[in-house]
Amino acid sequence: MLRKTTKFATCIVAGIALMCSCGAPTKLIKIKQESSDSYTDKSLSRFIVQNPKASVVVRDPNATSGGASTSERSNLLCNLIERGLMQKGYNPRDRKVFESVVAKMGDNSDYEAIYEKTKTDLIFEVTQFELDDYRVKDYYHNGSKTPLNKIDKKLSAITFTGFSIEIKVILLLDNLIGGTYKYYYTPCATSDGGCEITSYNKKNETLYYRLPKSDKEEAIDGGQDPESSRKETRNEKWKKQLGEFISNVVIPSMFEEMGAQNK
Numbered sequence: 001m002l003r004k005t006t007k008f009a010t011c012i013v014a015g016i017a018l019m020c021s022c023g024a025p026t027k028l029i030k031i032k033q034e035s036s037d038s039y040t041d042k043s044l045s046r047f048i049v050q051n052p053k054a055s056v057v058v059r060d061p062n063a064t065s066g067g068a069s070t071s072e073r074s075n076l077l078c079n080l081i082e083r084g085l086m087q088k089g090y091n092p093r094d095r096k097v098f099e100s101v102v103a104k105m106g107d108n109s110d111y112e113a114i115y116e117k118t119k120t121d122l123i124f125e126v127t128q129f130e131l132d133d134y135r136v137k138d139y140y141h142n143g144s145k146t147p148l149n150k151i152d153k154k155l156s157a158i159t160f161t162g163f164s165i166e167i168k169v170i171l172l173l174d175n176l177i178g179g180t181y182k183y184y185y186t187p188c189a190t191s192d193g194g195c196e197i198t199s200y201n202k203k204n205e206t207l208y209y210r211l212p213k214s215d216k217e218e219a220i221d222g223g224q225d226p227e228s229s230r231k232e233t234r235n236e237k238w239k240k241q242l243g244e245f246i247s248n249v250v251i252p253s254m255f256e257e258m259g260a261q262n263k
Helices: 002-023 042-050 067-087 095-105 111-118 234-257
Strands: 028-031 035-042 056-059 122-136 139-142 144-146 158-171 176-185 195-201 206-210 217-219
Touching: 035 042, 035 234, 042 158, 042 176, 056 067, 056 095, 067 122, 067 234, 095 111, 122 176, 158 234, 176 234
Parallel strands: 056 122
Antiparallel strands: 028 139, 028 195, 035 176, 122 158, 139 144, 158 176, 195 206, 206 217
């Protein structure tokens, strides 16, 4: 009888703990999503539909004008866009060979002349890339905006890193800028439900959170990853987010707006 009573009491305690856990109000960080901006010419839409495996080149005309760091970032961007295009069934051509041919043609060459020399149908040109800081001072709790210093007095504000990228698509044979596409990665976007604050470590003054649609807990500003013994730098974090953003959002969205069927 004692064994049954103990077992019954244990179930009650576990049930109460579960109800308390499920009913605990969630602390959310919400940042307003920046809107994308795009334009597609009918000629490009028609070409994309009729030529699903056209020859393409990805380039950044500013790659060599901003020093070593800019060149490194440009190379990363072009590599990620090329990977996204390959996932769509395209086979991007070598950028260095393309740039070498164009350089020999001089500054007065138009797109049609470049096509004749390179036999490239489309250029995906990175016209802008920016890292964007989002400074947050509040979180949402029970539907109300609450200052972060309610979690800890030392926690007055935190900064999340987002970015924006703009790509111009050039239809060489038609001597035409066929489309421009600008997308923003906004961390903890309101449209995705925001980020859930999971914990705060007072010892190392690190806030931990969970991104929308993710089960992984992360640390703000490249702090100590709770699942790793190594500190992930801010640079590593945005590179990983950038790769996922280009593959999962930028390239699929561009082709959808150009009228192609997404795979």
